[in-house]
Every structure is written in C-alpha cells, then in structure tokens.
Amino acid sequence: MDKWGFVFALLTVLTVMTGAWFIAGVYYSMTAENIGYEVIDELDDGVEIRRYGEMTVVSTAANGQNEAFSLLARYISGNNRDNVRMNMTSPVISIKDDSSVSMSFVLPEGYDAENAPLPEKSGVAISTIPPRKLAVITFSGYANDNAFDDHRSVLSSQLEEHGIVTKGDFFLMRYNPPWVPPSLMRNEVAVEVE
Numbered sequence: 001m002d003k004w005g006f007v008f009a010l011l012t013v014l015t016v017m018t019g020a021w022f023i024a025g026v027y028y029s030m031t032a033e034n035i036g037y038e039v040i041d042e043l044d045d046g047v048e049i050r051r052y053g054e055m056t057v058v059s060t061a062a063n064g065q066n067e068a069f070s071l072l073a074r075y076i077s078g079n080n081r082d083n084v085r086m087n088m089t090s091p092v093i094s095i096k097d098d099s100s101v102s103m104s105f106v107l108p109e110g111y112d113a114e115n116a117p118l119p120e121k122s123g124v125a126i127s128t129i130p131p132r133k134l135a136v137i138t139f140s141g142y143a144n145d146n147a148f149d150d151h152r153s154v155l156s157s158q159l160e161e162h163g164i165v166t167k168g169d170f171f172l173m174r175y176n177p178p179w180v181p182p183s184l185m186r187n188e189v190a191v192e193v194e
Contacts (some may be wrong), residue, residue, distance in 0.1 A: 033089045034175070035106050040133070047137050047158040049193065054131050056112045057093070057104040060124045060134075064096065068103035075124055076105060077086065080117035091173035091188065135159055135166070136173075136190045143172055143187040151189040167192040 041049035054140035058075050069092070076086040087108050094103040107116055107126075116126045137155040141147060152170045159166060168191065175186040 033087060033093065033108055035089065037134075043158045043162055045069070045133075045137065045158055046052075046156050047135060048153055049164070050134050050136055052129075052132055054132060055129050056107045056116060056126065057129060058107060058116070058119065058124060058126055058175070059102065059104040061072045061099055061100050061102045061123075062123075065101050065103070068094070071121060071124055072103060075119055075121070076107075079119060079120050081182045082117035084117045090175040092175075093171055093173050095171045096148075106194055132192050135164060136188045138188050140184060140185050140187070141182040141186070143174055146187060147187070148172055155189050155191065159191075165194045167194060169194045174186045 035052065035055060037050040037052045039048050040051050043049070043182045058072055060068050060071045062071060067143055070093075070180075073088075076088060078085045092103065092105060094101055097103075109131075113126050113128045119125065135155060137151050137158075139147060139151050155170070156166075170189055170191045173188040173190055176184070
C-alpha cells in the first residue's frame with residue numbers, strides 16, 4: 001500500500017469511529033431517563049420556574065469534574081455493595097467552588113434512600129432531595145466557567161427583576177455526554193426559589 005492509500009484508509013477509519021461516537025452520544029441523549037418536572041411559570045430570556053418531585057441522588061465531592069464523575073460512574077456501573085448496575089439518568093448536577101466540585105447523579109426511578117445499593121467508596125453517599133421549586137435557564141454548548149457565569153448572571157437578573165427569592169447556591173445541570181456536538185448539548189443553570 002502506498003503512502004496515500006494508507007492516509008486514505010486511516011482517515012476513513014477515523015471518520016467512521018468519529019461518526020459512531022457521535023451517533024452513540026446522540027442516541028444516549030435521546031434515550032437516557034430524564035428527570036421529570038412541571039413548568040409553572042416562564043419569565044423573560046428563557047427563564048423557567050419549575051416544580052420537581054422528590055429525587056434520590058448519589059453524590060460525591062472531588063478536586064475536579066472528571067474525578068467526581070468517575071467515582072459516580074463506577075457506583076452506577078456496579079461498584080457498590082450489591083454489585084448492581086443502574087442506567088445513567090439526566091441531568092448530572094454539579095456545584096463548583098474554588099477548590100472542589102460536588103456532583104450528583106439522580107438514581108433511576110424505583111430507587112430511593114432505603115433500597116439503593118450502598119456505595120463501596122467512602123465519600124460517595126446516597127441522599128434524598130425533597131420536592132422543590134427551581135428557576136432554570138437553558139443553554140447549548142460547552143458548560144465551561146464563562147458560560148455558567150454568563151447564564152447565572154442572566155438568571156439572577158430575571159429573578160431579581162421579578163422579585164423572586166433564591167435559596168442556596170446556583171448549580172449546573174448537564175444532559176449530554178461530552179462528545180455530543182456543542183450545538184446539540186443541553187445544559188442548565190438552576191437555583192432553588194421560594
């Protein structure tokens with residue numbers, strides 16, 4: 001095989017692999033269990049006020065996103081005391097501060113704090129988030145610090161303008177794996193409101 005034939009074959013393989021990865025990401029995004037909610041009000045700039053029911057989460061804190069995600073992914077992949085594998089759900093919830101990231105996966109329907117498998121790793125915990133009302137703004141693209149800050153600012157301004165009082169920290173909700181094209185990604189900045 002000459003040099004150009006090899007290059008063509010390599011490019012073909014890379015294109016097929018990239019396409020398969022893209023299709024897998026889109027398929028996951030379309031088939032993953034999403035947490036249900038009810039939209040109870042719509043403000044300007046795409047801000048929604050939503051009511052969420054009770055949810056059971058597995059959570060951890062780590063030095064970075066990848067470390068936190070890996071710990072939780074291992075838990076739902078069967079690295080728990082019962083060796084039970086669970087489906088991934090959307091969104092992945094995270095709060096970042098200067099030195100660490102707190103991240104939570106919502107457990108699939110049917111699991112609660114009483115029947116969820118106990119984690120093997122210390123620092124991974126099961127908890128229940130009671131029903132709550134959230135203010136949310138949705139955006140596409142990568143959820144980096146700048147995108148989070150920009151959308152948090154818009155959300156905060158809308159809440160202030162409408163006299164809505166917040167409770168707790170603003171947080172990020174991600175719905176897609178990182179290989180989904182940015183234009184198809186769904187991310188949200190949210191905060192609990194009264």
